[in-house]
Amino acid sequence: MRTIQIEVEDSLYDEIVRSGIDLKERLQEFVYDLTDDGYPAISTDEARRRVREAVEAYDNGTLKTVSHDEAWNRIARYAEM
Numbered sequence: 001m002r003t004i005q006i007e008v009e010d011s012l013y014d015e016i017v018r019s020g021i022d023l024k025e026r027l028q029e030f031v032y033d034l035t036d037d038g039y040p041a042i043s044t045d046e047a048r049r050r051v052r053e054a055v056e057a058y059d060n061g062t063l064k065t066v067s068h069d070e071a072w073n074r075i076a077r078y079a080e081m
Contacts, residue, residue: 004031 004027008016016023023045032042042050057063066074 006027029041029043054063
């Protein structure tokens with residue numbers, strides 16, 4: 001893993017901190033977005049929400065699942081597109 005350093009004017013940095021922006025998280029998301037894989041990016045909060053909802057659906061029995069074979073069939077059909 002590598003570290004990236006940037007220089008920002010003190011007043012700008014202070015304003016970012018005051019506004020409550022998680023600068024490290026936002027910069028990480030920006031860097032990962034640079035290598036666009038064709039799928040729309042989601043925020044860390046959105047990813048956490050999706051996982052939380054999936055776990056809740058699993059726990060309360062409402063999660064819709066597919067068999068192993070069906071999952072691979074769907075992948076194969078998608079790959080043929």
